[in-house]
Amino acid sequence: MLEIKKLNVAVEDKTILHEIELTLPLGELHVLLGPNGSGKSSLLATIMGLPPFQIVSGEILFDGAPIQELDLHARARLGIGLAYQRPPSLEGVSVRSFAAALDAAGRLEPEAQALDLADFLDRDMNVGFSGGEIKRWEVLKLVLQDPRLLLFDEPESGVDLEHVIAVGDAIARVVRKPDMRGRTCSGLVITHTGMILNHVKADRAHILREGRILHSGDPNALFAHIQTGGYTIPAA
Amino acid sequence: MAGTLASALRVDLSNEERDILHDVGFDDVAERAATGVLVDSEMRFAVSNDPGVEILPLKDALKTYDFVQDLMFGLASPDANEHIALVAERMHDPLGHFIWVKPGAKVRLPVQSFTLLEMPQGRQFTHDITLIDEGAEVDMVSGSAVPSSVHKGRHISIGECYMRRGASCNAVTIEHWGTGMDVYSYGYSQMEEGAQSNSTALMMAPVAHHTSRSTLTLGADTTCVSQAIVFAAKGTERVIATETHLNGAGARSEDLARMVSAGGTIRNDAHLVGNVAGSNGFLGCDGLKLTDEGAITAIPALEAIAEGAMLSHEASVGMIDNDKLHYLMAAGMDEDAARNLIVQGFLTLDNAAIPAGLKRRVVAFIAEAKTGGM
Helix, strand or coil: CEEEEEEEEEECCEEEEEEEEEEECCCCEEEEECCCCCCHHHHHHHHHCCCCEEEEEEEEEECCEECCCCCHHHHHHHCEEEECCCCCCEEEEEHHHHHHHCCCHHHHHHHHHHCCCHHHCCCEECCCCCHHHHHHHHHHHHHHHCCCEEEECCCCCCCCHHHHHHHHHHHHHHHHCCCCCCCCCEEEEEECCCCCHHHHCCCEEEEEECCEEEEEECHHHHHHHHHHHCCCCCCC | CCCEHHHCEECCCCHHHHHHHHCCCCCCHHHCCEEEEEECCEEEEEEECCCCEEEEEHHHHHHHCCCHHHHCCCCCCCCCCHHHHHHHCCCCCCCCEEEEECCCCECCCCEEEEEECCCCCEEEEEEEEEEECCCCEEEEEEEEECCCCCCCEEEEEEEEEEECCCCEEEEEEEEECCCCCEEEEEEEEEECCCCEEEEEEEECCCCCEEEEEEEEEECCCCEEEEEEEEEEECCCEEEEEEEEEECCCCCEEEEEEEEEEEECEEEEEEEEEECCCCCEEEEEEEEEECCCCCEEEEEEEEEECCCCCEEEEEEEEEECCHHHHHHHHCCCCCHHHHHHHHHHHHCCCCCCCCCCCCHHHHHHHHHHHHCCCC
C-alpha cells in the first residue's frame, strides 16, 4: 500500500530525513520507534503532505502511484489520514459541524459512543480536551474521515494507563477493519514509549534515529532490545 | 386602547415585502406580541396582540402620551452631530416607532420592528423610542432591509431605549442594506437598577458605509451582554463605536465583537468607563482577515474613574491560522470548505439569547453573507 523509496526531506535548507526506505504492505500495521527528535513525526507529516516539509529527492508511492506532487487535500481524498499528536483548537467549530462538513453526520453518534465520546458532539474541536480526550478524538476523526492508510502520531502520549488500552484497542480496530467501501486498510503508528505495542498488535517495527531508519523487525523483539540496548541496531 | 388590534395601524404588506423582511427576522404577525413596520417615510404597520405591549407611530405617541416628549431626545442630544441634527430638524413630522412594554408585563412572544427602504436613492431619517417599564420582560427582534433592486440611498436613525428598574430584554438586530448605501445609526440606552439586557447585532450584508454608534449607561446591579457579528465584503466600510458607562455598583457589562473582513474595512472603537467601585466590565474584540485586502482596526479603551472598578479587554486581529486550515484539509476538506468552517466557527454566536425559531435563520443569514450570497 505504501512504499517509500530513498526519501530525503528538508525543512528550509536543512535535511532532516535521509534515504528513508519503508514498505507498508496492505493490511499491515507497523510502528515507528525512536527517541524524541529522531524524525518520526516529520516522516508522518511528509507522507500526509503537511508543510513545512519539502521532499528533496525520493518517492512516496501509495497504491503504486507517486503522491509526492499531490497537495494535502488530494492525499487525504486518496485515502490517507493522520491522527495528530497535538492538534490545533478550533474555537466555534463543533465536533458535530466537523462531521457534517465531512458528510459523516449519520455515523457520528454511534462511532462517538464506541470511543466514549458521546458527550463531545457539541463541544468545539480540541478546545479544553484533556490529553486522553484529544487522542480518542483523533481516532474518532479518522473513523469519520474513513481513510485506508491511517497514520497515528504518538497516540499514547499524555494518556492515562486505562485509556492507553482503549486508544490502542481502537487503533487496532479501525486499522484492521476494512474502510466503508470494503477495502483493506493499513496503519503506521509512532510510539516512543512502546506502551501501546501490546494493544495495537503490530506486524512490524522500524527504528528511526537521527532521520534514518536504522533497523526493521519484529515489534516485540525490537522493543525488548530498545529497553536494554537503546535505539540501536540489535546484534544479529 | 391605542395600539391594540381595535385601533391598530394596519396597512397590509405585500408578499414581496414580507419576504424581504423575513430574511431579517420578520415573522407572522400572529406569532408576535407586537409588530411595527416602517416603509420609506411612513409607518405602515403598528399592531399589538398583547395588552402588555403598546406600539405606535412616534408622532401618534407624542400626541397620545405627554411623557413621550420627555423620552424623545432624553438620552440623545439633538445637536450631538450633523446626522442627529438632521433627524431632529424633522420634528414637525417625526418618523419612527414608539414601543412601550408596560410595567410588570411578562411578554411571551417577541416584539418585532422593521425598517424598509424601497425607494432607490431614498433618504430615510428615523427616530425610534423604546420604553421597557419597571419589571417588564420582553424579547425583541428588529431588522432593516431593502429590496434587491435598491442599492443606493441613505438612512440615518436614532434609537433611544429606556429600561426601567428590574426590566429584562433579549434583543436581536439584523441589518441588510443596499450595497451602495450610506447608513448612520445612533443608539442610546439607559438601564436602571437591576435591569438586564442581552443583545445580538448582525451586521453582515454588503453596504458602502455604515457608522454605528451606541452609548449605554448602566445603573446599579444591571447586567448587559452585547454581541456584534460583523462582516465586511470588499467595498464595505464599517465604523462601530460603543461607549459603555458603568454608573452603579454591581453593574456588569460584556461588549463582544467578532469581525471578519473579506476585503472591506472595519474599525471598532470600544470605550468602557467604570465610574463607580464594584462595577465590572469586559471588552472583547476579535478580528479575522480573509484576504490581504481591507483592514480591521480594533481599539478597546478602558477608563477606570473610580477605584475598584474592574475593567478588562481582549483584542486580536489576524489571518486564518494555517495550522487550523491544514488540519481540516488533512481530514479531506478542500481549502474553501476548510476556510468556510473556520470562519463559521469564528462567527458562532456565543450565549446569544435569540428567540426560538429565529436562531436557524440567523445562522443561515451569517452563512449566506460570508459566502457572498447577498
